[in-house]
Amino acid sequence: MTAIPHAAEALTSASGRFEHSSARLLEAASGADTAAMADALTDMSAAKAQFKAALAVIRFSNEMWDALMDIARDRRCGC
Numbered sequence: 001m002t003a004i005p006h007a008a009e010a011l012t013s014a015s016g017r018f019e020h021s022s023a024r025l026l027e028a029a030s031g032a033d034t035a036a037m038a039d040a041l042t043d044m045s046a047a048k049a050q051f052k053a054a055l056a057v058i059r060f061s062n063e064m065w066d067a068l069m070d071i072a073r074d075r076r077c078g079c
Contacts, residue, residue: 010054018047
């Protein structure tokens with residue numbers, strides 16, 4: 001079992017949320033709706049945090065995979 005597909009889905013979701021929020025921000029800025037601007041900025045920050053978390057999962061998964069391969073290699077050579 002791997003965490004990569006779930007993390008990739010989270011990356012896609014965060015990217016879409018960020019894009020949607022940035023479009024909302026542009027609409028709000030052109031209409032001078034400060035409440036809508038604040039909501040859009042908050043959503044963009046949440047999407048950014050989700051994206052960072054998904055990247056961290058991918059990095060950790062990669063490090064864990066490398067560690068498991070090292071263990072298997074050490075057992076094979078009897079080190």
